[in-house]
Amino acid sequence: MTTRLLLTLLTTALLLPAHAEEPAPKPVNSLPFAWPFLQPEEMSYRGGTTTGTEVTLDTTPSPEWTALHKVGYTPFEHDRRAILAMAGQFRVSFQFVETIGFTENYTPPRPYFSWGTEEVRLLEDRDHFISLQHTLVMFFKNEKDEVEGPGVMKHWRQDWTYQDTDLHTYRGDSTWERLTRDKDTVTGTWTQAVYQVDDSPRYEVVGTWDHSSGVSTWRSESSWRPLPRREFSVRKDYNVLDGTHQLTITPTGWVHAQDNRKLIVEDGKPPKCLAAETGFNRYERITAPDLKTGADDYWNKTGPYWQEVRSAWTDIYKKQDRFHLKASYEDQKLYQHHFAYAAKLEEQDHYNPKAGRKHARSTIKKFLAE
Secondary structure, eight states, rough: OHHHHHHHHHHHHHHTTTTTTSSSOOOOOHHHHHHHOGGGGGGGSOOOOOBOOOEEEEOOHHHHHHTTOSHHHHHHHHHHHHHHHTEEEEEEEEEEEEEOOOSSOOOOOOOOEEEEEEEEEEEEEETTEEEEEOOOEEEEEEESSSSEEEEEEEEEEEEEEEEEOOEEEEETEEEEEEOOGGGSTTTTTTEEEEEETTOOOOEEEEEEEEOOOGGOEEEOOOOOOOOHHHTTTTTOOOOEEHHHHHHHEEEEEEEEEEEEEEEOOOSSSSEEEEEEEEEEEEEEEEEEEHHHHHHHHHHHHHHHHHHHHHHHHHHHHHOSSEEEEOBBBTBBOOOHHHHHHHHHHOOOOOHHHHHHHHHHHHHHHEEEOO
16 A cells, blocks of 8 residues: 555545544545646556665755856856756656646546656857757666666757757657748747757757846747657557747756647647646756766767767758658667667777768668658
């Protein structure tokens, strides 16, 4: 029996009069995001079940936070400092819950929660462009209470471009299309382009940094996205996620908040909204365990290959105004082909640039359709 359910039963028992002839009404359990009339066991979180080792949170304001609050920055430099403040070592939590339903007899699904430890490293910082790579680095305890790991896995990437007029946006059905913005509409803005674990595109959206009242927050315009990994394996009732999001820098990390709508998009029909969802992801700086060593080992071995993958995608964006990605090739997903090659590189002492470039481009080509 879970602690939460036990507390519910105890609460119910305490509310019953000692000699009542009829049971007291079932108590209302206040739950987040306005589902107070559902019992906790109906809304228990789904998500990752991995148990990692304990972490030590860094409660001291970071040097990035301190630097962000110096005076005299130009608006452009102030924005840059906020983006760079997202790099570091973090405990990350991912929380999502549907808050509104738009279908008959709607019943909210179970909310989602998972967490991990993640290193965010600076890949590039040049001119008006910044690239941040996320890497999951997890330590675990075995049955003997011994620490094992780290387990390292390449995660998502975010690229930032100042006053960007050339975007590739998601159009549904695993299809992306070039969107050219007028210069006047992107003055002072930054695009955030988000990529999957295999460096294939996810979404790209324009937004603006605001540093008023000593708080740095980037707010996006609305954009379409493919279903996230937490959804496409369990949900078949919608096919596009449409939303806005904002990133806020804190003294000890940053927060990613999302306001999403789940759409059913069909050719020749206007989109139909199934439900609304709120997401809240926290990046909290940690001092232990050390994530950088494991991440460094991985990127020292595989970094040149992933650079070839990114280069291949850059060429695709330049040449193709519209493209479609196939779901699989030879019964494997795109990330599985890339990850298998990267795993072999981890076991080798030398990297063959020519072979890496060939594999990166030929692999992507197998999944690409105009």
